Amino acid sequence: MTLLEIQNYLSQSGYDAYILTRNNMFLGQDILPEENKILALSGFSGSAGNLIICPNKSYLLVDGRYELQASQEVDQTQIEVVCTNDSIATWINNNFLTPFKIAYNPWCHSVNEVDYWQRVLKKHTFIADNSEIFGSRLTIKDVHIFEHDIEFCGISTEEKISYLTNFIHEHNLDAYFISACDSVSWLLNLRSNLLADTPIFRAFALIDKDGNVSLFTNDMNKIKKELSAFKNQTIGISYAKTPKQIQLLMKEQKIWLENISNPIDEWKAIKNSIELSGIKNAHLRDGIAMVKFLYWLENNWSSQDELSIVKKLRSFREKEAHFYSDSFGTIAAFGPNGAIVHYQPTSKTNLKLTKDSVLLLDSGAQYFDGTTDITRTIAIGTPSDDIRDSFTQVLKAHIAASSAVFPEGTSGSVIDAITRAQLWQFGKEYHHGTGHGVGCFLSVHEGPFSLSSKNTHPLKAGMITSIEPGFYKTGEYGIRIENLAYIVSEPNIQSEMNLLRFEPLTLVPLDKRLINKYLLSSAEIKWLNTYHADVYQKLHKHLDSKTAKWLQQACAPL
Numbered sequence: 001m002t003l004l005e006i007q008n009y010l011s012q013s014g015y016d017a018y019i020l021t022r023n024n025m026f027l028g029q030d031i032l033p034e035e036n037k038i039l040a041l042s043g044f045s046g047s048a049g050n051l052i053i054c055p056n057k058s059y060l061l062v063d064g065r066y067e068l069q070a071s072q073e074v075d076q077t078q079i080e081v082v083c084t085n086d087s088i089a090t091w092i093n094n095n096f097l098t099p100f101k102i103a104y105n106p107w108c109h110s111v112n113e114v115d116y117w118q119r120v121l122k123k124h125t126f127i128a129d130n131s132e133i134f135g136s137r138l139t140i141k142d143v144h145i146f147e148h149d150i151e152f153c154g155i156s157t158e159e160k161i162s163y164l165t166n167f168i169h170e171h172n173l174d175a176y177f178i179s180a181c182d183s184v185s186w187l188l189n190l191r192s193n194l195l196a197d198t199p200i201f202r203a204f205a206l207i208d209k210d211g212n213v214s215l216f217t218n219d220m221n222k223i224k225k226e227l228s229a230f231k232n233q234t235i236g237i238s239y240a241k242t243p244k245q246i247q248l249l250m251k252e253q254k255i256w257l258e259n260i261s262n263p264i265d266e267w268k269a270i271k272n273s274i275e276l277s278g279i280k281n282a283h284l285r286d287g288i289a290m291v292k293f294l295y296w297l298e299n300n301w302s303s304q305d306e307l308s309i310v311k312k313l314r315s316f317r318e319k320e321a322h323f324y325s326d327s328f329g330t331i332a333a334f335g336p337n338g339a340i341v342h343y344q345p346t347s348k349t350n351l352k353l354t355k356d357s358v359l360l361l362d363s364g365a366q367y368f369d370g371t372t373d374i375t376r377t378i379a380i381g382t383p384s385d386d387i388r389d390s391f392t393q394v395l396k397a398h399i400a401a402s403s404a405v406f407p408e409g410t411s412g413s414v415i416d417a418i419t420r421a422q423l424w425q426f427g428k429e430y431h432h433g434t435g436h437g438v439g440c441f442l443s444v445h446e447g448p449f450s451l452s453s454k455n456t457h458p459l460k461a462g463m464i465t466s467i468e469p470g471f472y473k474t475g476e477y478g479i480r481i482e483n484l485a486y487i488v489s490e491p492n493i494q495s496e497m498n499l500l501r502f503e504p505l506t507l508v509p510l511d512k513r514l515i516n517k518y519l520l521s522s523a524e525i526k527w528l529n530t531y532h533a534d535v536y537q538k539l540h541k542h543l544d545s546k547t548a549k550w551l552q553q554a555c556a557p558l
Helices: 003-013 037-042 064-073 088-095 111-120 157-170 181-188 220-228 244-252 264-269 273-303 306-318 335-339 385-402 412-424 522-542 545-554
Strands: 017-021 050-053 058-062 079-083 101-104 125-128 145-147 175-178 190-192 204-208 213-216 234-237 256-259 323-326 331-334 357-363 365-367 374-380 405-407 435-437 446-451 464-467 470-473 477-480 483-489 499-504
Touching: 003 017, 003 037, 003 050, 017 037, 037 050, 037 058, 050 088, 058 064, 058 088, 064 079, 088 111, 111 125, 111 244, 125 244, 157 175, 157 181, 157 204, 157 264, 175 181, 181 190, 181 204, 181 264, 204 220, 213 220, 220 244, 234 244, 244 256, 264 446, 273 306, 273 365, 273 374, 273 483, 273 522, 273 545, 306 323, 306 331, 306 357, 331 335, 335 357, 335 470, 335 477, 357 385, 357 477, 374 477, 385 412, 385 464, 385 470, 385 477, 385 483, 385 499, 385 522, 412 435, 412 446, 446 464, 522 545
Parallel strands: 017 101, 058 079, 101 125, 175 234, 234 256
Antiparallel strands: 017 050, 050 058, 145 190, 175 204, 204 213, 323 365, 331 357, 357 374, 405 499, 435 446, 435 464, 464 483, 470 477, 483 499
16 A cells, blocks of 8 residues: 555544554564565665654654665655654654544554553553554565574574473463564574575464473464463563564463563573684684675775675675675665665665775674674775774774673663763764674574663673774764674672673774874774784684785784
8 A cells, every 4th residue: 555545544544643663573573675564655774763654644753873864765745754762652742742543553563562652641542453454564485494503503492492491480380472583593493594684483482381382473373272272371471572462362362471571582692602602603704704805895996886895795705604694784885875874775876986985884694603793994095084083083982892891780881881982072973872782693683682872781791792883974974893792701809790891703804094093092002903913813824825914914013
């Protein structure tokens, strides 16, 4: 249906608004283009946003990462782009001043989200709409499901299920319902090829106290039949992660519900020794591919454009052992396109590389033994002093986080503030998180923690995070520096606290041509030189003589 047809439907149904999220029933997971109803209706291709449709006007809510992108992709004569950090509830409260009847799809919003609307926005009426006016939210394409071998995942399915059955007994439950597909994938050591860059197996799972597993996709008859066996029994679900429709179905079956956070989030966030060893090996191979690419780029940039860069980088990674796919669509953003935080080149936006600017290159790969995510900002020609100063200031922020020592249990919000403080002193800021968790041959963005202002989840040894501050100058350039790191214990005999620090995983040099060393302290220079020495020591023996010589110069002390 077109936007106008949907607006007519709202008028005929007596609705004042419809909340359309990018999600389908698998909340918070990647989706296919044909499943993206916001893209179909508005043209907005970003990975986060909500469309609020009213009979006479519509609003696309995006955060600061997508402000420029949305303004370029959306016809604002039909849809008003609103850049805001407000939640849907806060925005509705501030903008819909008279009582509204607001429809939503109960498959596409969590129990917590809908309950919050109904609790705090009492003057409005929220109506679960199952009419499928937007068409199917799930693809019908065939999918290949395969096992993630024990040599990579490290723990058998049987052992993982035993963790969960112990959890079920400890909480006096009869079963636990898992709606997060990355958790299902981790628990059962299963993956699939449905999504191009994220090898998750998309399904819900119900595990009973004896360890029996039932899997569901969108077969309502199977879901109802399986749930009916638990009448008057107690099932644990995470209200934060479970679609409202699942709760409604369980209540119809007279099942008692316990709102208990999904324990798998914490288990999979702390990598086991086999996973960590594989992830280190994956980053070694990824570093080799990246260095080969950077050497090639330095000698060939004048004939390249953004799209050719994406293709060429992929060709280097594909040659490495255990390569499966990219881990997300490569961001190759030259010059002014770099200021669009999550820009991805298309035939319409593709820029040719020209001298005296920078290329922001954010990319990653899925290897069977690990997932990578790296951003490098690369000098093309001789960039301006303004660009060099900005890059160095972002580098200071990156080093501040990377060299931090902090007590166990510190939240990611603290690291976020430590990082931003380095840019604040120069009057600069970035409108995205400082870091996110990363899965092992799973989602490149993984909870439950992140390095962001609102995340209070405690950091623990064994977690893997990105560290990626940036700065973006509209119409001119974008800068971001991103490494992945894992959290390790930091012995300190002078402290009674258990201290932690970050150990870099990413092994790729930073572009010294963009550094104003007079803005760096001696401690910052020492960190950079130590990091580069480690990169060279681990990579050079895997390279041909010309590339190794280039790497030696790229990693020479500042």
